[in-house]
Amino acid sequence: MPHIYNSLTRRKEELHPIEPGRVRMYVCGMTVYDYCHLGHARVMVVFDVVYRYLQGLGFEVTYVRNVTDIDDKIINRANERGEPIAALTERFIAAMHEDAAALGVLPPNEEPRATAHIGEILAMIERLIANGHAYVAQNGDVYYSVASFAGYGRLSGKDPEELRAGARVEIGEAKRDPLDFALWKAAKPGEPAWDSPWGPGRPGWHIECSAMSTACLGNHFDIHGGGADLQFPHHENEIAQSEGATGEPFVNLWMHNGFVRVNEEKMSKSLGNFFTVREILQRYRPEEIRYFILTSQYRSPLNYDDENLQNARAALTRFYTALRGLPQAEPAGGEPWRERFRAAMDDDFNTPEALAVLFDLAREINRLRAEDASAAAGIAAELRQLAEVLGILQDDPDSYLKGGVSRTATASLSAVVVWSDEKIDDLIRQRSEARKGKQWAEADRIRDVLAAAGVLLEDGPGGTTWRRG
DSSP, rough: EEEEEEEETTTTEEEEBBTTTTEEEEEEOSSSOOOHHHHHHHHHHHHHHHHHHHHHHHHHHEEEEEEBOSSSHHHHHHHHHOOOOHHHHHHHHHHHHHHHHTOOOOOOOOBBBBBGGGHHHHHHEEEEEETTEEEETTTEEEEEEGOOTTTTTTTOOOOOHHHHHHOOTTOOOSSTTTOOOEEEEEEEEEEEBOOOOSSSEEEOOOHHHHHHHHHHHHEEEEEEEEEEGIIIIIIIHHHHHHHHHHOOOOOEEEEEEOEEEEEEEEOOOOTOOOBBBBHHTTOHHHHHHHHHHTOOOOSSEEEHHHHHHHHHHHHHHHHHHHHOOOOOOOSSOOHHHHHHHHHHHBBOHOOOOOOOHHHHHHHHHHHHHHHOOOHHHHHHHHHHHHHHTTTSSOOOOHHHHHHHOOTTOOSSSTTTTTHHHHHHHHHHHHHHHHHHHTTTHHHHHHHHHHHHHTTTEEETTTTTEEOOO
């Protein structure tokens, strides 16, 4: 059974689903006012692996990843562009789905949108008011009363009194306590609004996830995930809202993936080191990005730089080279590696250790290839089966090594694919003829021409194969 680091208790805990055989998991998704960046990609890939692995263990997994399609950032961006909010959010939701598909991320079981759950949001706010956890301010906003919830600060480890000492109330706010946060915002001119018992307005950001998660998964569920930046205040506020409204425990296990850094600096637009998934896909293939994300354990920082992406490319090349040319077979002979792989994944989804197991399998394939092709093929099938849990190594080896488009890729690979396969094959035929005629200088010249174009040749007993470098 997997042992997962619980951010709430600060220790690894064995997963014991509330409902035997079924895992209910909620992950905070995107606020759709721009394209996905590398931080979003990490969240999607990390919890896609969790989803795949738990399914592989035989659990029925209900995976919910929300979409925030109304908040201040969305309203501001739509106003900046003179674009209707619905048009803006639909465009970026479509782009998010394209990026997720390119990275091999499976769709969640449910993808609720905040604007489709206004009824649930209003009902939860009404319960919070009735339970003494919320109040209507003089300006028409509804606030959560942090002082009313005894456990506030458990998840983040923050002391409410220290937070209160450093907090300040913004102009126009009518909260009673600097720590109180908005559940419902009274309508302002030019902003979208919905009717409510407290007048027209729109939901605050935090209440959206409490309402959507409990609507989809029930008041008490197994796993809640998201980026480390959401631990406070967003997830802290979710606990206060949800437990204040239902009187039940909210979530058993809290998972938070680490920050993304660029060349060892925090990724931010102000530093000019902010990259969208689409920008990275102009230089690297989707599988290379996914592999790179998996080289760090999900709670650790992830450092984006060209060297790490090049290392991911080289690693995938080694894997696909090991798989190349072997016949289709059923998985066989991989029991020791399967046990090690599962031990790594059971230890808080330790993907770097899981990748190390895959490398050992690739070495075994290479050792067996010359002496027992059938055994090598069985181990290769084991490798691909385990790699599928991580969402990698599912393409045709020749297609990958020759730079062909992955079946999950949507990005242009024009920067990689310069010559057509037909042109390369023709030059290889010319080189073979030159070698047969002992025209060694001409054969070397063709090899050099191909190498300059990024095409590497490998001569073997069965002839010459090639891959892109």
